Amino acid sequence: MDEPRHGDSSGEPVLYHLLLTCSIRQRFTYLSLSDFTSLLLVNRVVGRFAESVLDRMFSRSDHTTEKYGALLRKVRAAGTDIFNLSHALASLARSRWQGEELRASQLALAVLEWHSSSDLLRCPVVVAPLLAQFCGADMQTLQHAICCLGLAASIEQLQLADAYKPMRTEILKAAIADGNNLLLRSMCELWPNMQHVPEQGYFETDDEALINAAKNGDLQTLYYLHETSHVPCGVQNGKALICAAKIGDLQTLRYLHEIGHVACGVQNGEALIIAAAKGCLEAVRYLHETGHVPCDVQDGEALIRAAQQGNLLTLRYLHETGGVPCDVQDGEALIRAAQRGQLQTLHYLHETGGVPCGVQDGLAIVRAAEEGHLEVVQFLHETGGVPCDVQDGEALIRAAQQGNLQILRYLHECGGVPCGVQDGEALICAALMDDLQILRYLHESGGVPCGVQDGKALIRAAKWGDLQTLRYLHESGGVPCGVQDGKALIRAAQWGNLRTLHYLHETGGVPCGVQDGLAIVRAAVEGHLEVVQFLHETGGVPCGVRDGEALIRAAQWGNLRTLHYLHETGGVPCGVQDGLAIVLAAEEGHLEVVRYLHQTGGVPCGVRDGLAIVLAAEEGHLEVVQFLHETGGVPCDVQDGEALIRAAQRGNLQTLRYLH
Structure with a gap:
């Protein structure tokens, strides 16, 4: 220096x-x-x-x-x-x-x-x-x-x-x-x-700094970035202007348009649509009157968004000043307002905007029922003249699905919708949601048989372990527990619902071995050991049903404890179906299962012409390949070197080196 x-x-x-x-x-x-x-x-x-x-x-x-x-x-x-x-x-x-x-x-x-x-x-x-x-x-x-x-x-x-x-x-x-x-x-x-x-x-500086300044309403920073650092205001296709419109920052909006020369209609008028959705009326007014953005851009999307959010003042401006018809996009604004429960907006769209309440096959009343907006449902039916049973009673089904009992009662008692529409789908939905209150109403007041659709409600209740609903359907509704060849018991076993299983077998009288013991196979697949034990020890289902399928599936999915039980307690040979269990376990990389099947179950590792080592090599399970070769004595070149070929095709380099 x-x-x-x-x-x-x-x-x-x-x-x-x-x-x-x-x-x-x-x-x-x-x-x-x-x-x-x-x-x-x-x-x-x-x-x-x-x-x-x-x-x-x-x-x-x-x-x-x-x-x-x-x-x-x-x-x-x-x-x-x-x-x-x-x-x-x-x-x-x-x-x-x-x-x-x-x-x-x-x-x-x-x-x-x-x-x-x-x-x-x-x-x-x-x-x-x-x-x-x-x-x-x-x-x-x-x-x-x-x-x-x-x-x-x-x-x-x-x-x-x-x-x-x-x-x-x-x-x-x-x-x-x-x-x-x-x-x-x-x-x-x-x-x-x-x-x-x-x-x-x-x-x-960069573009993002200017956009962030607009997003935060920080006009001074934006001014500095533009005036001092020469960052164009229109970066990223005018994103800064859209951000300013979103928060209703009129000063920043004016600066970007009048000083920064950003067109207000960038991105097909997105700024006006977002401002309308956020209820920023002054921003909407500026974009339209000064920025010359038509209010009906994107087929009137701004009016639809304003209706959806209940921004009535903005909606009025778009319709009365901007000239946007209230029924754009086949009355979508009215449907969105109904879905969001915007009753005042609904009044305006129907009474001032002239939108029929039943547009799109009465979709508004269906959406309102689904969301639980009772006053909206009443308005659409009583003032708008929409029948409550539009779309084959879909509104009642959606109300049941969402647990909206008040709306369900209104649709049935005032709107005259039969509770059993669409073959009792509402009752099945109530069972699926474990909504016993609605289930009772549909059955006791609406007269829907509990066994509609061949007992589907009971099967679903069993699947999800809803014991209270299951008991009601069987004991009050009279649905046999063994409908559809004991499907409820199979579903309960598959999902590990032991209490439900007890009820179906002991109270409902369903044999545990229905459909050739399918329940024990499904339970073994999922590793539900207690269910497997119940089905075998209490229900009397042999563990080797379907040619040992339960043991094979337990091995395939690595359920070692279940495998132990099926072999040691249930007496199923580990080599059933020509050793398929060891082949599938090797393919999935379950080394401990492979070891058990070979060392305890006595299954030769080279069954099915060494298919286990071929599939293990293909999937890149090196430790399994090593065990099958070094402990199980399977030559690496079985099937004319198929294991090496499969490993190469899959790019399993370590396995490839080992085999070679």
Whole structure:
């Protein structure tokens, strides 16, 4: 670094450049003593600050030789003469006292000791970067340091930064990163000519920064990014304008359109649609009247969204001023309003907008019933004249499905919808949802037989373990537990519902071995050991039904405990169906199962012409391949090297190397 001549004002830009160099880096860095010399160019306060740092340095070492002592005396003798003091420290820097550099953290610690001193506030532009360096040297820390020192709105202190544009640029960047509007306002007042900053080439921005500013309603940041950094307002196809419309930020919207020259109709009028959905009427008005966006863009989607969200004022504007018919898209607005329970909006669309309540085959009443909006259902039926049984009573079924008893009663008792529509589907839905209250109503008040659709309700209740519903259907509804050849018992076994299984067998009289013992096979597949035990020990189902299918499936899915039981207690040979169990276990990579079948069950590993090793190799189960070959004695080249071919086809390199 060239040492500045006495009285040379060009020293200040050098100072700020050095400060930025040491404070902006993303990693913890060192500040050399030669760099530190430049700190002395600010004012005499810094000179005294430098002395305190030197004291700190020399007090921590025993190596205060005559050489360094002389230098220190020279520094102190300089007193408040900034020029001489800077040269004294420069000499000290060149000497590289102990070959070390002065850590920036030491400077920061000294700064912190000075925190209560009024002298500190006389050189904030020096202090803030040093403090930032000590705290982590990221962009936001600089701004935090300035704010902590009470300088956020200090025009006087910002004027110091104006002496060198890169310094003020960094403060601006920090303010933007932290969303500090107070600091931004101060800068806007002080630096109306901010557009000159990018000419220095120090400040980089991107599209996302401008979009985020619009999204957050931060017009000052957006202004800075556009005016100073030349980020176009229309980046990403006008996304910033859409974001501003979404939050109803009219000022930002005006700026983007009038100053930034972003067309209000970007992305096929998406801004107007989003503003309507959010109920931002002033934004909608501006986009239409000033931005010339037609209110019916995208086939009137804005009106539909406004109706859906219940934004009645916006809806009225779009219809009455914007000329959008209320029945666009075949009355979709009315259906959305009904679905969301927007009764006032519904009144307007029907009575003012002239939309028939029964559009799209009465879909509005179906959606309202599903969502539980009783007043809407009543309005659509009583005022709008929509029959309650539209779409073959779909509204009643949806109400049952969602557990909306009040609506179900209204549809049946006032709307005249038979509870048994669609072959009693409502009752089946109620059973599926374990809603006993609705189930009772449908059966006892609606007259729906509990056994509709060949006892489907009871089967579903058994599947999900809804014992209370199951008992009602059987004991009150008279549904035999053995409907569809005992399907309920099979489903209960498959899903591991042991209590349900007990009830079906012991109370319902369903034999556990229905459908050739399918229940025990399904339970074995899922690994429900207690169910398997019950079916065998209480239900009398032989474990070897269907030629040992239960054992094979238990092996295939790695259910080792179930496999043990079926073989050791149930007496099923492990080699049933020509050793299929070991083949499938090998294919799935269940090494412990393969080991058990071979070592305990006595199944040769090479059954079916070594198919187990071929499938294990294909799937890349190296440990299984090793076991089958090394322990089971299966040659790796069975089936004319098929295992190697399959491994190569699948790219199982480790297995391929082993086989080769």
